Amino acid sequence: MAPPVLTSVVPNTGPAAGTNPVTLNGSQFTGATAVLFGSAAALSYTVNTPSTITATVPPGTGTVNVTVRTPAGLSNTVAYTYAPTPTLSAIAPNQGPTSGGTSVVLTGTGLTGTTAVTFGGTPATSFTVNSATQITAVTPPGTGSVACTVTGPGGTSNSVIYTYLAAPALTALSPAQGPTDAGAAVTLTGTGLTTTFAVHFGAAPAAFTVVSDTTAIAIAPAGPAGSVPVSVTTSGGTSNSLAYQRVAPPAI
Known part of the structure; x- marks a missing residue:
């Protein structure tokens, strides 16, 4: 019996807290006895077919090697990266018209790979990740003071407040x-x-x-x-x- 072969982990990044599902692709997975992220066992896993496993990622940090163990042996490794939770420290300007359309700069950490920017739960009209510490976003229409957050591979950030001002x-x-x-x-x-x-x-x-x-x-x-x-x-x-x-x- 040949040992398992691992070709990919999808997605290959996730939050440090773990608990997110991933799919392992490869071959010879039948009878798998363990799925490991570094030395930590997956919180759970299911062998769907001889070529796919669905696993729940354990907590971790940095980049680790994922492996699959079967009675025939241990697979090769594929890298999985624990992304830091994004944080926001400032938004400038922090106020604008209720019609939206204001270009704002969000400053923080861990912003690489951001997949969503929201203002009170409403997606930004558009956004650009300039660096790991800066995002430029265009505000959607809104009213009052709302919480602005970003979401990425590492999860959802804390919030900073943006205030919609009525026209004078x-x-x-x-x-x-x-x-x-x-x-x-x-x-x-x-x-x-x-x-x-x-x-x-x-x-x-x-x-x-x-x-x-x-x-x-x-x-x-x-x-x-x-x-x-x-x-x-x-x-x-x-x-x-x-x-x-x-x-x-x-x-x-």
Whole structure:
């Protein structure tokens, strides 16, 4: 009787905790008395046919040699690698609009071979594994604060928090008119203004100060007489616009 021959283990990587199923392919498996991962016995195994065995991987670390033992002897070895559990330490930026589409960078360890990135259980629109310590992902649509995790051969990571921000809304400008010269202070009232990073009067950017989530004060830039739309942009997107009227000085 010939000893068993092992040709592959599928998949050939898995979590350090073990308990995952693998399929061993080869020949002469009938009557197998042991399946070993290094020196550790498989938690369980079933000889399906003379050429396939399904086994449950025991816990382990690093790369080990898998072998099959039968009454005819011990097989050759095939490598199996215990992958580290991925960890996440940061996500940047950690907030964005509810519509999704934000490119974020996930930083951590053990990210090689990542098969899934989720935001509150929803798969990322897309992702790219840049290295063992970095992934770039595009956020799906969502609301509120959600847990972001990655899954790979080593299992599922801890979570980092990503917050979906509603788009800002403007309800009032005070005053709603001013001179064509620069320098008039205008109070913007609305909601979701905390993360404002731009205020525009038409296409012209304005200097501004965020007072609260509902109030910002902008300095109107110079411009021609007439109506100009005012809007704010935050991490949650760009607001509706309100009209600001520039009034020409009286002719002398």
